[in-house]
Amino acid sequence: EIVLTQSPATLSLSPGERATLSCGASQSVSSSYLAWYQQKPGLAPRLLIYDASSRATGIPDRFSGSGSGTDFTLTISRLEPEDFAVYYCQQYGSSPITFGQGTRLEIK
Amino acid sequence: QVQLVQSGAEVKKPGASVKVSCKASGYTFTIYAMQWVRQAPGQRLEWMGWINAGNGNTKYSQNFQGRVTITRDTSATTAYMELSSLRSEDTAVYYCARGRQGDVWGQGTTVTVSS
Numbered sequence: 336e337i338v339l340t341q342s343p344a345t346l347s348l349s350p351g352e353r354a355t356l357s358c359g360a361s362q363s364v365s366s367s368y369l370a371w372y373q374q375k376p377g378l379a380p381r382l383l384i385y386d387a388s389s390r391a392t393g394i395p396d397r398f399s400g401s402g403s404g405t406d407f408t409l410t411i412s413r414l415e416p417e418d419f420a421v422y423y424c425q426q427y428g429s430s431p432i433t434f435g436q437g438t439r440l441e442i443k
Numbered sequence: 444q445v446q447l448v449q450s451g452a453e454v455k456k457p458g459a460s461v462k463v464s465c466k467a468s469g470y471t472f473t474i475y476a477m478q479w480v481r482q483a484p485g486q487r488l489e490w491m492g493w494i495n496a497g498n499g500n501t502k503y504s505q506n507f508q509g510r511v512t513i514t515r516d517t518s519a520t521t522a523y524m525e526l527s528s529l530r531s532e533d534t535a536v537y538y539c540a541r542g543r544q545g546d547v548w549g550q551g552t553t554v555t556v557s558s
Contacts, residue, residue, distance in 0.1 A: 370544050372488075379538055379548035380488065391546060423488055427543045431504040432478070432490040 337362050337426050341435035347443040354411040356438045358424035363404045365428030371400055371409045372423045374437075380423065384409060416442075445469035447539050447549035454555045460527040463552045465539035472520040473497040475542045479513060479524040482551075483535040493543075494522060529556045 338361040348354055358369070367387035372380035382391040384400035387407060397412040411418055419442050424435040450464040465477065478493035492503035494513045501513050507526070515522045522539055534556045541547040 368543070372545070379551055380540075380545070381548070382544060382546050385544040385546070391544075425488070425545070430502055431506070432493075432543075434480075434488040434490065436487045 336431050337364065337429055337433050339424055339426060339433055339435035341422075341424060341438045343438060344436070345439045345441060347441050348414055349443045350414050350416055352414050354409075354414055354418070354440060356409040356411075356422055356440070358402075358407040358409070358435050360405040360407070360426060362429075364407075364426045367403050368426060368428030369400075369402070369407050370425045370427065371398075372425065373418075373420045374423065375420045383422075411440075414440075445541070445547050447541065447547055449537075449539060449549040449552045452553040452555070454557065455529050457530055457556060457558055459529050459556075460525060461529060461554050462523055462525040463537050463539075463554070465522045465524070465549050467520045467522070467541070470541075472515075473517055477513075477515065477522040478540050478543070478545060479511075479522075480538045480540060480545070481535040482538070483532070486535075489535075491524065491526075491537075496522065526554075529554075531556050 340359045342357045369387045371384040374380045388400045399410045401408050421437045421439050423437050448466045453461050473496050476493045479491040494501045510527045512525045536551040538551050539549040
């Protein structure tokens with residue numbers, strides 16, 4: 336199975352700053368079938384990015400995804416207070432589908 | 444609007460089974476797959492399997508060693524996930540999510556396994 340490793344584990348930033356989250360895969364992700372989710376406490380994950388770089392419906396354009404093969408990045412251009420949450424990457428190109436361990440984005 | 448509504452919380456004893464439902468509305472049920480994902484307290488998301496809601500074909504994670512069964516009822520636009528031989532480590536929130544990308548999620552169902 337493809338193991339996804341996210342870094343950093345925790346990212347401390349202030350509103351207005353730029354956030355860069357990384358997701359590395361143990362093998363190449365087929366057809367860039369990689370997604371990013373945001374999860375807040377007590378809530379279900381929310382899809383942000385699919386197919387590595389396509390924004391999901393209703394997602395603000397400050398969220399962007401990039402990468403291919405084994406290295407992927409989620410960038411939040413200017414952090415808003417509501418962006419502080421846990422972020423997961425997921426690959427859905429190979430079975431079993433796998434998730435990263437998450438990056439906690441906290442207010443500095 | 445598109446939504447997935449899951450059944451309520453469950454408390455089960457070790458060795459029992461649990462069946463969680465996921466009622467879909469607002470879209471054509473049979474043209475999307477439905478996946479099931481769980482999250483133990485403080486842990487990462489874990490994929491369990493999915494079903495092609497059109498033809499009923501399923502794919503499961505080997506991590507559950509045959510304990511999980513996913514079905515659907517197209518007339519009720521509902522998907523089901525049954526997990527058997529429950530143990531304490533199965534205590535988690537269980538989610539259904541639409542499609543491979545998981546663009547819509549249910550609200551989650553808490554399953555507690557305790558003697």
